[in-house]
Amino acid sequence: MKVLEIKEIIKNFNKIRILDKFSLEVDEGEIVSIIGPSGVGKSTLLRCINGLEKIDSGEIVINNKEIKNKMTKQKNLDVGLVFQDYNLFPQYSVLENITLTLTKVLKIKAEESIIKAKDLLLQMELLERMNLYPYQLSGGEKQRLAIARTLATNPKIICFDEPTSALDPKLVKYIFKIIKELSKQQKAILIVTHDIKFATDISDRVIEMKKCI
Numbered sequence: 001m002k003v004l005e006i007k008e009i010i011k012n013f014n015k016i017r018i019l020d021k022f023s024l025e026v027d028e029g030e031i032v033s034i035i036g037p038s039g040v041g042k043s044t045l046l047r048c049i050n051g052l053e054k055i056d057s058g059e060i061v062i063n064n065k066e067i068k069n070k071m072t073k074q075k076n077l078d079v080g081l082v083f084q085d086y087n088l089f090p091q092y093s094v095l096e097n098i099t100l101t102l103t104k105v106l107k108i109k110a111e112e113s114i115i116k117a118k119d120l121l122l123q124m125e126l127l128e129r130m131n132l133y134p135y136q137l138s139g140g141e142k143q144r145l146a147i148a149r150t151l152a153t154n155p156k157i158i159c160f161d162e163p164t165s166a167l168d169p170k171l172v173k174y175i176f177k178i179i180k181e182l183s184k185q186q187k188a189i190l191i192v193t194h195d196i197k198f199a200t201d202i203s204d205r206v207i208e209m210k211k212c213i
């Protein structure tokens, strides 16, 4: 079943066209990678899907709902983005990075949020690190915390922006396993990467973005 439909979207920044009638459909459980040269608009595409940028025209339909073509403070819970630099809350502990998302975004009660957060940390092999702060984590641990935080809202579509760029080969294998597991849970996965081997190995489809002329 289709969960993401991007129909001929156009995105300009200061009159420069970045996305020119870009279209893409992604099914439940499907892994799609997007490759292409630096500056072509890959991160911009993920930001548009996640409502962090407004598109100039076209349509983005997520889980059969068109996302409104305006920026809203309300987060679309059907879609999650794991940022390249993780965007963790530096002033909060590992556990709080997740409980805060649960209490603020999902309005879950504090005690329940701790149970759920611990479960997510266990899945990401981070439970023992729960009282540390982001600066005390290794790169791979930070990334797993970012994934756990994204999973907290139980999105149907998960976008990863360059998930392997800061990882050593062992951690690349580990992230490979995590992403495959998420697709088995019927999540639709969109990966932006420069790592063509990773993209080909993990994906059902690889799409190449080309610069607008």
Ligand SMILES: Nc1ncnc2c1ncn2[C@@H]1O[C@H](COP(=O)(O)OP(=O)(O)OP(=O)(O)O)[C@@H](O)[C@H]1O
Pocket (backbone or CB within 6 Å): 013, 014, 018, 036, 037, 038, 039, 040, 041, 042, 043, 044, 045
């Ligand atoms: N908020 C913004 N305001 C103006 N221009 C922007 C903005 N965000 C991105 N751009 C421009 O849009 C273009 C595409 O940027 P984007 O970050 O999407 O590229 P990318 O394909 O992800 O590149 P990379 O592989 O280096 O991460 C770039 O030329 C960038 O300068």
Ligand SMILES: [Mg+2]
Pocket (backbone or CB within 6 Å): 042, 043, 044, 161
């Ligand atoms: Mg980018």
